Amino acid sequence: MSVPDYMQCAEDHQTVVVVVQPMGIVPEEQFFRIYKRIASVSQVSIRDSQRVLFIRFRHHYPPENNEWGDFQTHRKVVGLISVTSCNTAKEWPQTSDRFHGQKEVFGSTLYDSRLLVFGLQGEVAEQQRTDVAFYPSYDDCPDVEKRVEDFVESIFIVLESKRLDRATDKSGDKIQMLCVPFEKKDFVGLDTDSRHYKKRCQGRMRKHVGDLCLQAGMLQDALVHYHMAVELLRSVNDFLWLGAALEGLCSASVIFHYPGGTAGKSGARKPSVSSAADAGKRHRPGAQEVLIDPGALTSSGISADTSAEIGRAKNCLSQEDIIEKYKEAISYYGKYKSAGVIELEACIKAVRVLAIQKRAMEASEFLQNAVYINLGQLSEEEKIQRYSVxxxxxxxxxxxxxxxxxxxxxxxxxxxxxxxxxxxxxxxxxxxxxxxxxxxxxxxxxxxxxxxxxxxxxxxxxxxxxxxxxxxxxxxxxxxxxxxxxxxxxxxxxxxxxxxxxxxxxxxxxxxxxxxxxxxxxxxxxxxPPVPFTKLPIVRSVSLLNLPVSLRPHKVKGLLGQGLSSASPFIYSPITMHSRGDERSKKIDFQWVQGDVCEVQLMVYNPMPFELRVENMGLLTSGVDFESLPAALSLPAESGLYPVTLVGVPRTAGNITINGYHTSVFGVSSDCLLEGLVGVKSSGCMVEVVPSLPRLQLCTSLPRSAHLSSEDLSTSVSLQLFNGETQQLTITLENIGTETLNTLELTSKTLSTKEKLFGEFLTWDLQDALSHLPLKSGQSVSIPVNISAKLDFSGQESLLNDLNDDGISVTGLPVSSPLRQVLKPRTENKPVGSDASKNEFNHVKYTSYGWCCFNGYLGSNYDITLECSAHIQVHCELVKSSLLYCQFFHMYSTYIQRIEIALLSDPRCIQITLTVEPKNLDQI
Structure with missing residues (x-):
């Protein structure tokens, strides 16, 4: 036997093999549909008996394996079901001849056969035959399963008769010598009258009867015959058949211990034995009941107390003894090169039993032995099947x-x-x-x-x-x-x-x-699933950036009333805090503006040993409509942390969440989510987007000066005034956005001065400007502002002392005059405190010209302070009798850059240092 059955298991020893084959031209799909229905009848309860016959259907079975049917009867093909198509009565004779020819392949072992004919109607189809069933079509065959059950019962009748014939054989010493195919040539010229030969014949026949009893559902009788066969075959050193008898004994014991089977099938098989006492009830009248005393078999290595371990069944091996007998049987098979398939299948059966017993290490030893079993020249398909199993x-x-x-x-x-x-x-x-x-x-x-x-x-x-x-x-x-x-x-x-x-x-x-x-x-x-490239490049941190200082929205204080809160009327609400804890931890404390470019900074590095090109890198967001502006990167080989800024424009207002980023690397597009990045530090991923604000450009008629601070939203201008002098400043406001400006408010504040001011330092008239409101897109309005310098220098000595403490004195003190503009909603359209007023914003965005420009946001809920710092150099007398010096300063003030005043030891004298450019010395 050269073709192993890798699906073999111990309980297959109690089955009979029935081959189902197509004959002639049969559509493959139709054949397997009928085959599936036939194979569903895997066990049949015999009428007038408590026994069950198990059937193993095969649609392909090597004929050479059938030759080993005497060695192990579960390998013998005892039934044949042919499926064919026959459309006309003229085709029937040829179909019948084919069926007889197909039976001849397994003719020596067949107990019975059936032919299922589909498509034939008429006189021939109306004939009543036991071995042929006619059906109009493959769809119209309701009693296929019933026909198969009748067929299986007929097989059981033949099987039972053979079992009785073998078990009650009275031929005495003339017992047939059963042999395997490769043994036939060894028995030529052998002395058939020797006692050794007769014992061998008896042992093999006893083992054969045990197989038939196991197939016929008589488990206890099978155990008895297997024990007797083991004794006889061991005495004559018939190792191949001794191994088969031991394997049969193991299979019968496995069937008793594991009625659900060892092959992992879903349907559990019915137990074939309940006790030794009722074994005789399942026999036909006249059947022999042969039981041997377990105590008499101790010399052969079979445990004397097996009945105590099992509980009820006599002669059944314990779970531990089953494996030992399998090992012994496999060792006997290993002595014969031609029994490699039998040895391999026995190893597989033992592994399945050990798997149920949870003995993995011992099972691995059997498998290791199976790997090295040489089966000769195997086809590629057989090798694939062997390694897969x-x-x-x-x-x-x-x-x-x-x-x-x-x-x-x-x-x-x-x-x-x-x-x-x-x-x-x-x-x-x-x-x-x-x-x-x-x-x-x-x-x-x-x-x-x-x-x-x-x-x-x-x-x-x-x-x-x-x-x-x-x-x-x-x-x-x-x-x-x-x-x-x-x-x-x-x-x-x-x-x-x-x-x-x-x-x-x-x-x-x-x-x-x-x-x-x-x-x-x-x-x-x-x-x-998709594979995002989160390591190309590797991201270490993600930070949402605030808008530039000049573009940040600020809440307007006081427009909605002091002390009012729109969040909740309660002082403390634990429900709200717990439900929104995660959301607040992710939300950032600044805002973005709808329609403005927003930025997110990533710290990345390239782990590759070559330059990494990242294309189409942009942001992944949710919550509001967001237009991501993709970027392209080129990172050096194995670079350190490298800042990358991704930008985009929110198109609607609301809360926006930065979920991640998308890239295109090596032709693979990736969506990388922040939650999937390992070791990424993030300060938050949610930010509020306020509605779009108007854009206002503010220019003055004075020259610009340097900013006082990087965080200062204003643009400073320089102005020189004498004490008591007044000069007019023109502020021009132009709406360069798409939103309309409705109201305008202008306020001022003095940042610092040590002198006392008389009157208003800054005065203006808004009547003309307010008459031009609302200010639509593209329109502008001018506001005249009067700047007056009226300072009190009556405390000269204290002033000089302050200057002396600093070690240096200047003629002028910096005085800032901030201009503040607030756009208020009209009361008739948007009442204070309404939701509409809360969500309206205006925006001023600067454009640089030759004049001074003011930048920032304006709005009913957000405002920004616009400051114009006028540095006024006041030239005046420091001592009442120094009028000459004042006239001198007035005449040459255009050439003097700096004046330093220092006190001398004589309190009546001071030192005045003038700083001028070299080109102006001649003028002075």
Whole structure:
């Protein structure tokens, strides 16, 4: 026997084999539909008996395996069901002849046969025959299962008669010598009258009867015959048949201990034995009941107290003894090269039993022995099947990596060079099944949870094989996905040269089929999730940036009334705090403005040994409509942290959440979410977007001066005035946005001065400007502002003391006169405190001209202070008798840059230092 049945299990010893084959031209789909219905009748309860006959249906069975039917009767084909199509009565004679020819293949062992004819109607079809069933079509055959049950009962009748004939054989010494195919030549010229030969014949026949009893549902009788066969065969050293008798004894004991079966089938088989006492009730009248005393078998190695261990069944092995007898039987099989298939199948049966007993290490020993069993020249398909079954058995006992190893060997066998048409699809499918054994998952999220699991070198090899197999399948999209997965998850284990090679291969694949973020569905239902490149480049921190100082919105204080709160009427609300805790922790304390460019800064670095080009890098947001403005990066090789600013424009107001960013690297588009980034520091990801504000450009007629502070929203202008002098400043406001300005308010504030001011330092008239409101887009309005210098210098001595304390004295003190403008909603349109007034904003955006420009936001809820700092140099007498000096300063003030005044030892004298440019010395 050269073809092993890798699905063999111990309970198969109680089954009979029935072959179901198509005859002639039968559509494959129709045949397997009928075959499925036939195979559903896997066990039949015999009428007028408590016994059950189990059937093992096969649609393909090697005839050479049938020759071993005497050695183990469960290998013998006892039934044949042929399925054929016959449309006319003229075809019937030829169909009948074919059926008889098909029976001849298994003719020596068949107990009964049936022919199912589909499509024939008429006189021939109306004939009543027991061996032929006619049906009009494949869809109109309601009683197929009933026909099969009748067929199985007829097989049981023949089986029972053979069992009785063998068990009650009175031929004495003339017992038939049963043998296997390779033994026939060894018995030529053998002395058939010797006692040794007769004992061998008796032992083999006793073992054969045990097989028949097991198939006929008489488990206790089978155990008795197996024990007797073991005694007889051991005495004559008939090792091959002794091994078969021991295996039969193990199978019968397994059937008793595990009535649900050992093959992992869903349907549990019925127990065939309840006790030894009622075994005789299942016999036909006249059947012999032969029981041997277990105590008499201790010399042969069979435990004397097995009945106590099992509880009820006599002669049944314990669970531990079953494995020992399997080992002994396999050792006997190993003595015969031609019994390799029998040895292999016995190992598989023992492994299935050990798997149920949770004895994985012992099961692995049987499997290791099965690996080295030489079965001669196997076809490629048989090799694939052998490695696949070994993989399944290793998985059954929990050896996942060993299972993955043999499954990968089977995958490589599918594309062996000797195969004319390599099966790349089968190879790819088997490779996918090896992933769990090597701690691999096709979901990149599993690799961001902690430390790496498994052997990286083996995983890299397997991923490369998946890439190659998918490419040979003609599916470049799969190749891109697997190569992207390899680069993302195995980047830390790649050398610099491997990184270059992998990226080059990825670029070659993506030039034909770009990679994306869609889920790839395979034909067997497996789904490949997208693989975002979160390591190309690696992001370490994400920060949302505030708007520039001149563009930040500020809440208007006092417009809604002091002390009013629109959030909640309660002082403390624990429900609100707990429900919004996470949201508040993510929300940022500044605002963005609808329609303005907003920025998010990422700190990234390039882990590759070459320059990394990142294209189409932009933000992923939710909450409001957001227009992301993509950027392109070029990061140097193995760069340090590198700041990257991503920008975009919110198109609607509300709360916007920055979920991540998208990139395009090596032709693969990726959506990288912040929650999937490892070790990323983020100060928050949610920010409020206020509605669009008007843009106002403010210019003055005075020259500009330097800013006093980087955080100052104003633009300073310089102005020189003598004490008592008044000068007019013209402020021009132009609406350069699309929103309309409704109201205008102008306020002033003195920042610092040590002198006492007389009257208003700044005065203006808004009547003309207010008459031009509302100010529409493109319109402008001018506001005249009078600046008057009226200072009190009556306390000269204290002033001089202050100047002396500083070590230096100046003639003029800086005086800031801030201008503040507030746009208020009209009371008749938007009452104070209404929701409309809360959500309205106006915006001023500056444009640089030759004049001084003021920048910032204006609005009913947000305002900004616009300051115009006038640095006034006041030239006056420091001592009452120094009128000459005042006249001198007045005449030459245009040439003097700086005046320093210092006190001398004589309190009546002071020192005045003038600073002038060299070109003006001659003038002075």
């Amino acid at each position: 070994l993989s399944e058995l290793y998985e059954l006992i929990g050896f996942q990596r060993k299972s993955a190893f043999f499954k990968r060997v089977a995958a490589m066998q599918c594309v062996a060079p000797t195969i004319p048409e390599p099966g790349w699809k089968a190879c790819y499918k088997l490779l996918l099944e090896t992933l769990p054994g090597y701690s691999l998952s096709l979901d990149p999220k599993d690799f961001s949870k902690g430390t790496h699991r498994g052997w990286a070198a083996v995983q890299l090899r397997l991923l490369h094989e998946l890439v190659y197999a998918s490419r040979r399948m003609g599916n470049p999209g799969l190749s891109v996905r697997h190569l992207s997965f390899l680069l993302q998850t195995m980047l830390d284990f790649l050398s610099d040269q491997e990184k270059k090679e992998v990226t080059q291969s990825l670029e070659n694949y993506t030039s034909k089929c770009p990679g994306g973020m869609e889920v790839i569905s395979l034909p067997d239902g497996l789904k490949l």
